[in-house]
Amino acid sequence: MKRYRLYILVAVLTLSVAACSSSKKGVNEPAYDWIEDLRSNTTDVVKSPDKAASILELIDDLEIKLLDLDRVARKHYASLGELTADYATDRSAFDRQMRDFNVDIQARRARLLDIRFQIKDLSTPEEWAAIADFDNSLLKTWQRNPSIPKP
């Protein structure tokens, strides 16, 4: 069942149906529970209040970027759904849609990497080891039970 949920996450790029949950979070609620964990761990690990505040701002930015990604992805999935439903769609239309989206995704990934490097540069090697180790453990946990991004 957990694997099925992972499939759902990626299957939103489906040719036929975007199977996203439609539940919505309030504006003050975290979009991703794991980001809250990341914030909490950061304040535990980084002893300088100024540095911790700067890192927390970057994590806020990370969250905004993910919410924006979710919006863009939903639009993309809707377009793919329309292409799929049309019997006459030729392959080039799919290729174009996916190529454009993949290019967009790569640009977004580069911006996320920027955040990763900014956080690292604000940290000492010891602090980074603790942050990255925690980040890694979050990834492993998330892989076992991924949640669908919700706007």
Added chain:
Amino acid sequence: MLIAMTILFLHGGGSFSFDNLKPYVKEFVPDAERVAAIETVIKQANDDLAAFFKRINKEWSDQLVETNLNYASTREDFGKVFAVVDAQRDELQQRLLDRRFEMKDLTTPEEWQAIHETIAAERARNEKPGG
């Protein structure tokens, strides 16, 4: 950050789910042989996905974790990790696109339209608040 980057990868993963088609294929395609052929394609697509995720979870995640953990990692190091998985993603996208066209070619335009209109209607119902 790692989850974020993984989510980004998955969004770009170009994966397709065909399971949702299965019940409607039986409903709208009257020919048992074609239904069986379409179900075979659905199974192949699911197998493609399963193999892809198995590889990703086993190989790619560990590389990403190691690269992230290393204080000295450069953007180029991340680029190498992503290049491998991007290539696999592109391959999967094309393979699943092949499956989509195989399935479509096993249906008539009317059957294909009926299947997708029914799926769209069901999705609209499910997306209603509280639905």
